[in-house]
Amino acid sequence: MWKFTIPYRWVFILAFVLGALMLIPFIGDLYLDFSPPAGQRAIASKLAKEADAFTLVDPGQAPAPIRDTVELGFHIMLDTPKYAPDYAGDQLSCTNCHFQGGNTTGGTNGSISLVGIAAVYPDYNERSKEVVSLAERIDGCFQRSMNGKPLPLNSPEMDAMLTYLHWISKDFPIYGQVPWRGLKEIRSTHTPDPANGKTIYAAKCAICHGNEGEGATRVPPLWGSGSFNDGAGMNKLETFAAFVYANMPYEDPGLTEEQALDVAAFVTQQPRPKFSK
Structure with a gap:
């Protein structure tokens, strides 16, 4: 066998x-x-x-009675100098920090989401040490990030922005948790090095933002007269670094936390307008 x-x-x-x-x-x-x-x-x-x-909502799908107002708010977000010229004082648009008009769920390259933000205001403001309304928070951005003027509460622009933010936040309960709110804090204990940041900027950032931070069409200036003033949140090194780490280079973020801190140290040292009320 x-x-x-x-x-x-x-x-x-x-x-x-x-x-x-x-x-x-x-x-x-x-x-x-x-x-x-x-x-x-x-x-x-x-x-x-x-x-x-979570399913994001389309501004164009807002109910007919508010659709035009929602869409105007969306357009103000995307091209602020064009749609709010009396109040924008620099070359930036809201969408430069809030990609896609803030209609994202944040995270890597989702920038600073505004979805759900209308559900958590009024809220305590750490800068002013008081509770502020959503309209007051918007005006703070216009005065600082846009280096401009506050929107009158009864203006078409303010009405449009508030209506837009309420529309994209419609599925959130009042004062419910917004899991993607704000930016993820950088944990590195690295000491920021602006000299190295300048080198990284030249290699990774200047191709879009310009050698002198002047920006280009649809690309925001990072310093100089056309950029945010020194009272803006983005002028804080830790905020700028967190934004860069999660979102830059655009559509291909890949800097380390240490590189992001160095770039932030370089950019926030550059000249820019002074904040004044």
């Missing part, structure tokens, strides 16, 4: 492979020790799932 036999060397090889497979779960546990804490991973996973599950 024919007998099937396995050479001894294959027995040893098979035993080795099976043993290695049995060790994989333990090796995985060892690697997990070097990843973020379980609680932090759970929170990050939860926020990612909430963003994936």
Whole structure:
């Protein structure tokens, strides 16, 4: 009768492979020790799932009675100097910090989302140390980031912006959690180096923003008379660095936290308009 036999060397090889497979779960546990804490991973996973599950609303799909107002607000966000020329004082538009008019779920290259923001105002403002309305918060941006003038509360522009922000926030409960609000804080303890930031800027940023930070068509100036003033949130090194880390270079963010801090140190040292009420 024919007998099937396995050479001894294959027995040893098979035993080795099976043993290695049995060790994989333990090796995985060892690697997990070097990843973020379980609680932090759970929170990050939860926020990612909430963003994936959320459906953004189209300004053009607003109900007929408010559609024109919502769309005007959206246009002001996208091209502020054109649609709010009496109040914008520089070459920036809201969408330069709030990509797609803020109608995103934030995160990497989603910039600073405004979806849900209307549901959490009035809110305490750390700068002024008081509770402010959404209209007051908008005016703060116009005076600082836009280096311009506040919108009158009864103006068509203010009405449009408020209506737009309420429309894109319509699915949030009042004072509910907005998981993607603001920017993710940089955790690096690196000491910002503006000299290295200048080198990184020349290599990674100047191609779009210009050698002198002057910007271009649809690209915001980062310093000089056409940029945000020194009272703007983006003139804070930590805010600028967090924005750059998550969003720049545009559509291909890839700087390290340390590089982002260095670039921020360089840019925030450059000349810009002075804030005055």
